Amino acid sequence: MANIKDIIDGIMKRVPEVVGVILIDIDGIPIEVAGRFDMKPEDLGALLSACYNSYAQVGTELMQKLESIIVEYGDLKLCQNRMPRGLLTIIAGKNAHIGMIRLEAKRAIDVLTKMMQDTMEMRTEMVKEMKFRMPDSRGIADILSRFEKEGS
Amino acid sequence: MTIAQDAWEASLLAAMWHRNRIVIQASSVDSANALFSLWKYMVPQYRTFVLCGDVPKTARYIKGAKIVEAKEPEAQREAFELSYAEEELGSPPIQIVYFGADPTVLRDVLSAIPQGWIATTTHPPRAWETEKTRVRDALSFADGTFSFLDPIPKDIFIERRLIQDMRDNSEGVRDFKVQLKQSEVHLAFQAMLTELESTGLLTQSYVSEMLNVRERTLAKIMAIGSRERRVDLSSFIQRTDPTIVGFLKEMSSVKELYLAALFDGENLVGYAKYRDINFPSQNFLRIVGAVGAYARCASRTGPLKYVEINTRHLNILVCVHPIVFGFVLEAGPNPLMVRFKVEESLGKLVKAAGTAPSR
Amino acid sequence: MRYYGNKVYFKILFFGTALAGKTTSLRWLYSNVIPRDMKMTSEIKSIETSFGQTLLFDFTPIQISPHIVVRLFTATGQDYYLSTRRMLFEDADGIFFVVDCQKKELEHNREFVVEFNRYLDGSEKLRRSEIIILYNKIDLEDTYPARELGRLLNLEMYPGYEVSALKGINLRESFIVMVRRLLERLEQEARP
Numbered sequence: 001m002a003n004i005k006d007i008i009d010g011i012m013k014r015v016p017e018v019v020g021v022i023l024i025d026i027d028g029i030p031i032e033v034a035g036r037f038d039m040k041p042e043d044l045g046a047l048l049s050a051c052y053n054s055y056a057q058v059g060t061e062l063m064q065k066l067e068s069i070i071v072e073y074g075d076l077k078l079c080q081n082r083m084p085r086g087l088l089t090i091i092a093g094k095n096a097h098i099g100m101i102r103l104e105a106k107r108a109i110d111v112l113t114k115m116m117q118d119t120m121e122m123r124t125e126m127v128k129e130m131k132f133r134m135p136d137s138r139g140i141a142d143i144l145s146r147f148e149k150e151g152s
Numbered sequence: 153m154t155i156a157q158d159a160w161e162a163s164l165l166a167a168m169w170h171r172n173r174i175v176i177q178a179s180s181v182d183s184a185n186a187l188f189s190l191w192k193y194m195v196p197q198y199r200t201f202v203l204c205g206d207v208p209k210t211a212r213y214i215k216g217a218k219i220v221e222a223k224e225p226e227a228q229r230e231a232f233e234l235s236y237a238e239e240e241l242g243s244p245p246i247q248i249v250y251f252g253a254d255p256t257v258l259r260d261v262l263s264a265i266p267q268g269w270i271a272t273t274t275h276p277p278r279a280w281e282t283e284k285t286r287v288r289d290a291l292s293f294a295d296g297t298f299s300f301l302d303p304i305p306k307d308i309f310i311e312r313r314l315i316q317d318m319r320d321n322s323e324g325v326r327d328f329k330v331q332l333k334q335s336e337v338h339l340a341f342q343a344m345l346t347e348l349e350s351t352g353l354l355t356q357s358y359v360s361e362m363l364n365v366r367e368r369t370l371a372k373i374m375a376i377g378s379r380e381r382r383v384d385l386s387s388f389i390q391r392t393d394p395t396i397v398g399f400l401k402e403m404s405s406v407k408e409l410y411l412a413a414l415f416d417g418e419n420l421v422g423y424a425k426y427r428d429i430n431f432p433s434q435n436f437l438r439i440v441g442a443v444g445a446y447a448r449c450a451s452r453t454g455p456l457k458y459v460e461i462n463t464r465h466l467n468i469l470v471c472v473h474p475i476v477f478g479f480v481l482e483a484g485p486n487p488l489m490v491r492f493k494v495e496e497s498l499g500k501l502v503k504a505a506g507t508a509p510s511r
Numbered sequence: 512m513r514y515y516g517n518k519v520y521f522k523i524l525f526f527g528t529a530l531a532g533k534t535t536s537l538r539w540l541y542s543n544v545i546p547r548d549m550k551m552t553s554e555i556k557s558i559e560t561s562f563g564q565t566l567l568f569d570f571t572p573i574q575i576s577p578h579i580v581v582r583l584f585t586a587t588g589q590d591y592y593l594s595t596r597r598m599l600f601e602d603a604d605g606i607f608f609v610v611d612c613q614k615k616e617l618e619h620n621r622e623f624v625v626e627f628n629r630y631l632d633g634s635e636k637l638r639r640s641e642i643i644i645l646y647n648k649i650d651l652e653d654t655y656p657a658r659e660l661g662r663l664l665n666l667e668m669y670p671g672y673e674v675s676a677l678k679g680i681n682l683r684e685s686f687i688v689m690v691r692r693l694l695e696r697l698e699q700e701a702r703p
């Protein structure tokens with residue numbers, strides 16, 4: 001069964017002009033990244049989220065919910081699409097056909113939305129079952145002691 | 153009411169609103185005064201009434217009216233001239249009404265005031281007409297005649313629309329609608345004056361957006377404002393370049409279009425609202441500013457060329473050429489098609505204006 | 512807090528008036544308190560606008576354990592970017608409210624307290640976040656002591672520290688308290 005990574009990689013394979021695809025949560029946390037960026041995924045996620053949210057303000061003024069944005073620069077094109085729990089951004093070269101990218105985004109969103117919902121449920125289960133390694137009191141003390149020692 | 157009656161009522165409204173000089177003549181002073189009373193609601197109420205002559209009781213109670221008690225023509229003229237001069241110091245525009253004027257008053261007293269007076273009389277024009285008080289136009293009824301000493305304003309579309317709109321209204325509603333429109337125009341002119349005091353120069357597009365009026369209405373506001381405040385703002389309002397006007401007109405063929413705005417730097421140099429929407433044009437500049445800010449954090453993006461923001465019912469397009477062109481459209485099944493149409497027209501505009509259209 | 516992949520993400524926000532010392536606090540912590548191996552990026556990312564280079568926000572993520580990431584943001588103090596500021600408050604787990612202790616800044620601080628309370632009133636989630644007040648510029652002349660300013664601004668109910676962002680006075684301590692609280696909350700949540 002395909003996972004989030006497969007879906008994202010699939011877009012890059014089908015549209016050669018696409019140079020990167022990034023799926024972030026609405027707050028900018030990178031969930032899945034494909035392609036090469038000259039920024040760390042964390043920075044990129046924060047940037048794309050802030051970017052999208054500032055456009056959302058314009059939509060709010062029109063009393064409309066923002067669905068997608070397309071930005072074309074001299075050297076690249078960017079297509080951001082809202083999802084119930086995140087934001088899918090496709091970055092393509094300047095010669096990419098924007099209609100094709102829109103179509104890819106639309107297809108991917110339907111699948112990813114369902115997939116992210118499943119993942120969230122699985123994660124909740126994992127937390128319950130303690131499969132995440134949560135820090136105990138000693139773990140917390142260790143982390144904090146590093147802040148105490150650093151530079152002092 | 154007939155179409156012909158609508159037309160002369162619109163002319164009468166325009167003449168009163170534009171502060172034209174009017175002489176109402178009837179067989180008796182009472183009949184002439186009654187005609188004035190009947191049409192008085194067409195005089196803007198923010199004006200200060202300056203009453204003189206044999207002022208009837210009904211007129212004495214006009215709110216804020218000043219009554220010139222002097223009987224001597226010389227003293228009356230001085231009183232009128234003084235009130236008229238006070239306008240230049242910022243007092244509200246005056247409306248002189250002289251009841252029962254004889255030929256001497258018309259020839260020697262009122263003729264000294266270049267605008268803003270109405271006189272009732274029993275004397276026909278031949279008894280008082282001079283070079284300064286020549287009748288340009290007249291409307292005759294069974295009860296009397298309105299003689300207009302200034303040409304009836306040419307563009308009276310607002311007046312026509314108002315009269316048509318009030319056709320079946322009661323007296324009170326007609327009064328309300330006329331005063332509302334007149335106050336709106338008066339306040340719009342005030343707003344322009346205030347804006348100019350802080351900026352020194354405005355673009356026509358900016359004023360159109362600020363006041364939410366089209367070009368023709370703007371011209372009307374300036375025409376009436378210049379008569380009342382005696383300030384001609386036309387040299388302080390930069391007119392929209394004809395190339396841009398042509399472009400905006402061409403864009404009206406895009407049926408999905410709500411609004412178009414063009415900027416030169418931060419100046420709004422072209423603006424047209426095709427359908428009702430509340431969207432300040434400054435938002436387009438905000439979008440470009442935000443995109444620029446985010447792009448600077450990334451590298452190798454190249455210059456910004458185009459932004460499209462899609463909501464469920466509306467699309468916002470911003471083209472940077474490098475002048476900023478912003479559009480708000482109804483969301484349709486094929487935004488690309490609309491974008492193509494917009495860009496085609498834009499291409500023509502940029503070509504027509506050389507590298508970039510000037511203001 | 513948010514869970515993605517095998518990580519938990521916390522968001523800490525520095526909020527306060529323009530020039531209160533938000534960016535200075537974050538930079539001091541980044542340079543003096545965050546160990547190199549925890550830094551996920553080589554520098555703090557600053558996002559600025561084109562007009563006069565006004566700051567939109569600063570951002571840096573740190574990985575404090577293999578499964579825990581803390582994302583640190585500063586919110587712009589410029590009123591023009593109020594919407595950006597509001598957006599940053601969403602899903603914040605911890606808030607450092609940086610207050611400028613200079614007497615002349617009292618009214619300005621009050622405006623931000625009003626705004627802050629408005630955000631809290633509108634979000635149950637935000638009311639549960641960890642809030643620490645940083646009474647900054649305490650080393651300058653003509654300032655209010657923290658206790659008095661807390662009373663004047665009606666912020667006494669929150670824990671506070673007298674700090675100097677420029678000199679780093681008490682920043683480390685307040686940061687450790689914030690992280691401890693977030694981790695203890697995580698520990699409680701994970702406890703069966």
